[in-house]
Amino acid sequence: MATDSSCQVKQLVQQHWDGRAKTFDEKSHHGLHSEEQHRAWISVLTDLVGDKQALQVLDVGCGTGFLSLLFAELGHQVTGVDMSEQMLMQAKQKARHSDLSVDFRLGDAEALEDEDARYDLVIERHIIWTLPNPEKAVREWLRVLKPGGSLALIEGAWGQNKHAEYREIHSSLPFFGGQPSDKLEAFLRENGIVNTRVTPLMEPTLWGEVPQHPRYLVVGLRGE
């Protein structure tokens, strides 16, 4: 059960992203800005899942649908969950324009509505830093993963200067500013994820710029 203070934090988080939804994709480290960048991300995601077909994929904190739409393009069955209605509206619009099918839904990454063991892959990009209860979130992500399924986090360590507008809730967000990869990997292991590995994502093509901070993918498994 969410505490009152956690609800207040989430309300602020939701308002923040509702307000940024229309322009979120304009930054090249958020949206896709060239065919070269598109190819680079397709290659990262293909390396992640190999040649497996039609996986059940959950994109938590899917925002404007960045990962969801790429996985749909690769032929997977994708659900995207986000707590910001406005971010989801952008995601749905993009899906319509590209004729891709994704089940985009309003929901809380820390309290999912899915049944246990539903997904082959649970993935997120850039959301763990904005959660008040990351342990609870990881427990939920493990719960909805099939035994042997993969959890993948695309994260970074960008420091505390970002998101000045989050000032009033910084202290309620344990991973605010991101985490170095070794710390996040250790956190996942402590929370029951096995066979973890880290891949740096420092290729400028991915972000449309030379990354100014460490960026990486950490992947692990739900044990059998």
Ligand SMILES: C[S@@+](CC[C@H](N)C(=O)[O-])C[C@H]1O[C@@H](n2cnc3c(N)ncnc32)[C@H](O)[C@@H]1O
């Ligand atoms: C930096 S954006 C990243 C969006 C997307 N994953 C991407 O890579 O472009 C963070 C997203 O996390 C969402 N978010 C934050 N807390 C959440 C929660 N508790 N449950 C679901 N979504 C959440 C926000 O609404 C926002 O869309």
